[in-house]
Amino acid sequence: MDLFRGTQAFVAVAETGSFRKAATQLGVTAAAVSKAVLVLERDTGARLFNRTSRHVELTSDGRAYYERxxxxxxxxxxxRDLLSASRKRPHGKLTVSTSYVVARYVLSMAADWLSDHPEVELELRGSDQLSRLNREDVDIGIRVGPVSDDDLVARELRRTQWVTVGSPSYLARRGEPKRPEDLTRHECVRFVMPRGDLHTWAFASGPVPLA
Incomplete structure (x- = not known):
């Protein structure tokens, strides 16, 4: 048995004092409201309204039922309002998998973001794997480099710029390279990409590649 069947129509009639006004309030016909109240009276076995051609008023049973x-x-x-409000503001657990190389930047931004969203519990995981990202139990993955997996929906956050650097003590000992080919005589550290391949050093002067 539907305990709320006809209840909304009954309350609307009780508060407006009219089947027609109740129908307007509920966005239905007066006949639909009248039928809903009649069914409710049949189900409860009580007369809820005294009806005349011009007036509708609650019976003693109707008043007691109306209050409840x-x-x-x-x-x-x-x-309903609580559920609606909860959907409008972020809440719950957010799991983010981030590449190690940008993890510290994510952490610095996460602190400010969490202060604005206190109902969110953030879990950060460090990983450079791309192949398993869609199989991990994560909400967001942050990676460096192109994404070739068609199953992933990717959005570019920002472009990275690679720079070649050397410590002052090393350059004082080995000399400062002037051209890309000078690097063949230097000890170079190369970045290992997420798939395991070494990042290729490429140099250009504007649009013209040098090496």
């Missing part, structure tokens, strides 16, 4: 129904509907509406 009003409270119940108010609680239901409060529950």
């Amino acid at each position: 129904c009003r409270e119940a509907l108010a609680q239901v509406q409060a529950g």
